[in-house]
Every structure is written in structure tokens, then in C-alpha cells.
Amino acid sequence: MRIDAIREGIDEHYGDSPLRPVLLASLLAAADAVDSTVGVQMAYLKKWAPRALNDLRLRVPAFTPGTGRAVRGDATELVHELPAVDLAYLDPPYNQHRYFTNYHVWETLVRWDRPEHYGVACKRVDSRDPATKSVFNAKREMPAALAQTIKSVNADVVVVSFSNEGYVPLADLIEMCHARGNPVEVLAFDSKRYVGALIGIYSPSGDKVGNVSHTRNTEYVLLSGDADRIGAMAEQVLHGASS
């Protein structure tokens, strides 16, 4: 109810203000700190998570220094329209899981459009609308779309992150980056899998019905660009060199 009241207040008092997106980001981050989920919003915990009982605290979000421009659109199209940049970071989906459905409550909190919903998770009905779907979540179409996006992006250096559990194997990702005609560096980070994968598998009645197969995965970061430049970037990440 507090989140609802603040959300109403943002539109009422800051509807035309440049602060509106800042306030929305702050409210979203505050709500995320007290939610009663395991992260994704495909189901909710049967008992309140302890953090859900904490106070809701709105904080000033960390700002990126300098000026900037946010452009929202389909990456496969935008790469052909955006001006040249020094560095492009591509952080594509890895698999079938969509942010639109996994985080539908946040989607609604920002849109504030009271959508019709379905199922125990109360997902938005427009989750079923093809317009909310992405080629990057479709196993068969994704590799070609990613290859084309990496190749077309107009940047001196391209950084791509991906998981070893994603649709595209590392060798193919390297090949996609090589298609830019530049050298490629690969950084690999051993990481904890997302929390939903760590807690086991439970039936709707709450009984444990399956075990966790593994708890770690590898997150890759591929750098593509001038050899000296990406070499220095990799060196800085791995050894903290000042170059």
C-alpha cells in the first residue's frame, strides 16, 4: 500500500518533472529491497521473507557522471540507427527467461497501467503478446540475431557478456566477435548461479521434490577491438594495472 501511494504521488506531484524517472528508479530499488520473492516474480514465498518486514527506504540512485541519453528500442534495429560510439556493452538475454515476465511487477510499477493478469504469479496478460517478446529468448533464432547485432554495432570497442549456460557456446561467441575484423579477448568469471537455482525444486505444496544439480557457473565477458586497447582493458580487470 505504501508503494502504491508513493507511485500515485510521483505522477501527481512530479508528472512533468525531470525528477520523475529518478523517483521511479528510487521506488523500484526500494521495493526490490523488501520484496517477498526469491528474485524472479514467477511465484511468491509462502511466508513473508524477513526482509519484507523492513522499512521501505527511498534512496537517491547512483548517477552516472556527465550527460547522457537513454534510447529504448529493439537492439537488432537500433544498432543500425545509433551514432558511432567509443565503446558498446551488449548484455543480451542468455536463454528463454524474459525480464518482461520475470520482473513483471516492476514493469507494472513503472507503467502503472493496472493490466489484466493471470495465474498464481499474476503475470500481465500482455506477456502473451508477441510485441513483448524478443528474438533473443528464442533458441533457434537467437544465435543469428546476436551475430548480426555484434557485427553491426558501430563502436570502436564492443564488450559482450554471456553465460556458459546460455544458448550460444563460447566458441560461437568468439567467432561472432571475430566477424568484426578485430582481435578478441575472453575473460571468464566463476560465479554463483542465480538464487532460484540454488534453493532446490519444490512442489506447489512446498515439498522438496528435486535437488540442485550445480551451484556455480561461468560468466564470460568478450572484448573486441584494437589489440592494444582490449589487451590493456583485460589487464586492468585481471591485475588492476593502471594502463
Ligand SMILES: C[S@@+](CC[C@H](N)C(=O)[O-])C[C@H]1O[C@@H](n2cnc3c(N)ncnc32)[C@H](O)[C@@H]1O
Ligand atoms: C541480461 S539482461 C541485461 C540486464 C541489464 N544489463 C541490467 O543490468 O539490468 C538482458 C536485457 O535485454 C533486454 N532485451 C531483450 N531483448 C531485447 C532486444 N531485442 N532489444 C533490446 N533489449 C532487449 C531484456 O529486457 C533485458 O533487460
